[in-house]
Amino acid sequence: MPLTLPKIPRLEKFCFCMDVHTGVKSCTLSLIILWIIYALGALFGKSSTGNSIWAVIWCVANVAAYVLVILAMRKSNKMFIIPALIISVFNVIVGIIQAIIAFASLWIISAIIILIIVGITAYYTLGLKTVYDDISSAGPAAAEPAADIKPQTVNPV
Secondary structure (H helix, E strand, O other): OOOOOOOOOOOOOEOOOEOHHHHHHHHHHHHHHHHHHHHHHHHHOOOOHHHHHHHHHHHHHHHHHHHHHHHHHHHOOHHHHHHHHHHHHHHHHHHHHHHHHHHHOOOHHHHHHHHHHHHHHHHHHHHHHHHHHHOOOOOHHHHOOOOOOOOOOOOOO
8 A cells, every 4th residue: 555645735815815826926025025134134244254155145045936936926837936835845944943953042032933934934835835736837828818819709689
């Protein structure tokens, strides 16, 4: 008997008030802004040069992946979503590790904040996977109707 993995849940609404596509787009824009702020903090903060360089590289990778999500939603190209899915899953895993280290170091407030961020990122990843599943695999050409098809006329009587 083969072992099967459970299916990833699909979201019907994002944050209980938006459709998934609108919610993912809004959350993506928010994440882009947050990663830019994080990069600025890493550049102008008082951490070591190595930490600053790594933080800026990771911030640029996140911003690039999230910009690709916006492009994917505009162009109906689901391949552009894959980098953000991978980075988001990685961010969740690293966040859990950071939270464990913070709890072990007795940085309770930091650990709680990290876990909140991990939860939001995990929820965003579920929304992103839903958008990925919704976008047709045909690409941008399938989203536009053919030019030679005329609209059907309806008899008003």
